[in-house]
Amino acid sequence: MDFPISGTHLNPVLLIATGLLVGVLGGFFGVGGSFLAGPALFAFGVPMNFVVGTDLAHIVGKSIVAAQRHRKLGNVDFKLGFLMVAGTLPGVEIGAQGIQWLKTHGDVNKVVAIVFIVVLVAISLFVAWESLKTLKMARDHDLNKSHSLGSAKTGKGDVSAFAGVAKQLQRFSPPPMVRLPKSGIKRISIWPIIMVAFFGGIFSGFLGGGAGYIRLPALVYLLGIPTHLAVGTDLFEIIISAGYGTLTHALKGNVDILIALVMHTGAAIGAQLGATLTNYIGGPRIRLAFVPLPLAGAGLILYTLLTGHHLG
Amino acid sequence: MRKIARSRSKESASIAWFLLELLGYAAFVVAYYFLVLHFLGGWLKHLFDEQRMVYAVTALALITVQGAALEFFTAWLFNLVRPKGK
Numbered sequence: 001m002d003f004p005i006s007g008t009h010l011n012p013v014l015l016i017a018t019g020l021l022v023g024v025l026g027g028f029f030g031v032g033g034s035f036l037a038g039p040a041l042f043a044f045g046v047p048m049n050f051v052v053g054t055d056l057a058h059i060v061g062k063s064i065v066a067a068q069r070h071r072k073l074g075n076v077d078f079k080l081g082f083l084m085v086a087g088t089l090p091g092v093e094i095g096a097q098g099i100q101w102l103k104t105h106g107d108v109n110k111v112v113a114i115v116f117i118v119v120l121v122a123i124s125l126f127v128a129w130e131s132l133k134t135l136k137m138a139r140d141h142d143l144n145k146s147h148s149l150g151s152a153k154t155g156k157g158d159v160s161a162f163a164g165v166a167k168q169l170q171r172f173s174p175p176p177m178v179r180l181p182k183s184g185i186k187r188i189s190i191w192p193i194i195m196v197a198f199f200g201g202i203f204s205g206f207l208g209g210g211a212g213y214i215r216l217p218a219l220v221y222l223l224g225i226p227t228h229l230a231v232g233t234d235l236f237e238i239i240i241s242a243g244y245g246t247l248t249h250a251l252k253g254n255v256d257i258l259i260a261l262v263m264h265t266g267a268a269i270g271a272q273l274g275a276t277l278t279n280y281i282g283g284p285r286i287r288l289a290f291v292p293l294p295l296a297g298a299g300l301i302l303y304t305l306l307t308g309h310h311l312g
Numbered sequence: 313m314r315k316i317a318r319s320r321s322k323e324s325a326s327i328a329w330f331l332l333e334l335l336g337y338a339a340f341v342v343a344y345y346f347l348v349l350h351f352l353g354g355w356l357k358h359l360f361d362e363q364r365m366v367y368a369v370t371a372l373a374l375i376t377v378q379g380a381a382l383e384f385f386t387a388w389l390f391n392l393v394r395p396k397g398k
Contacts, residue, residue, distance in 0.1 A: 057375050065383055068380065250367060253360070255371050257370075261344075261378060265341045269334060269338050
């Protein structure tokens, strides 16, 4: 099939299949899936500048579908999502500017990329350790109130062996303070929320896509958001940040909307399936299944480092 | 025992409705794409070349409609035909 906007000839079945796969991942983990869709588009023959923008456009559609499904399941904290946007957008800009700056400092680029790989592998190992430990504690009936996340009252309670850190952070109280009843948080300073979103935004601007592989564990372990709500809220936040990215990339001529619409035919179905699946799986198991994603992100950076291509 | 069996049957009915709704949604999404390609393909290329700002807004609107409006439409349509209690 010909795509006149980007001047490419692509197999629509491959685009739909890629969309379906990243749709399931997005709906299940609350991630954009750019670590997979970006390299796939590039491998199919889409020019590099169109890869980043077109991927963002399809992420918007897929996140809308998945977030709608999560909203129906009661998994979206809109208040938290809007607060995070305030941190994400400046972070994305700084990350994107960082890319421009690093282009003129080759060695610094290499050092930062290695640091990112270490961070992502560390996240992956940590999530694996924590979720396995939590599952073991649950099996041995060792979990108590200090391991709970969120509120059982809202029906979205979760458990984590690492919940103490989030509880400590919730006691950190520079004003203004906010209540997040949906997430079961009685009182939390606005600053940790903005900082988590800001650092997620930096990764997003630097590496492209939604950077959900950073934000999802940060929401759970640092802010103490139950996993199901973290997934739904992250998706809601991605709609806004990826929508902003789509607009700016479309203005620069980096979006082939016809490719994005084809991919979205698969992604929309996958996102519904992924989001519905979360209803049948507990928080620690979702986190355990999440472990390969940061590793894939690390692989993406390693690829960028070795080849010089920015896959976004 | 009867309660568990009733709950299981209710759950499988709900999954069946979800899959049916998903199938309907998939049909709408694919039809929407072909309609856009047929009626707007040339115009979108023209916008991309000549009026980038309009293209950017239109692109975002098209993907949003495919994501949000079609899902809303499918849910509304299936609510009309769904038997009560499912």
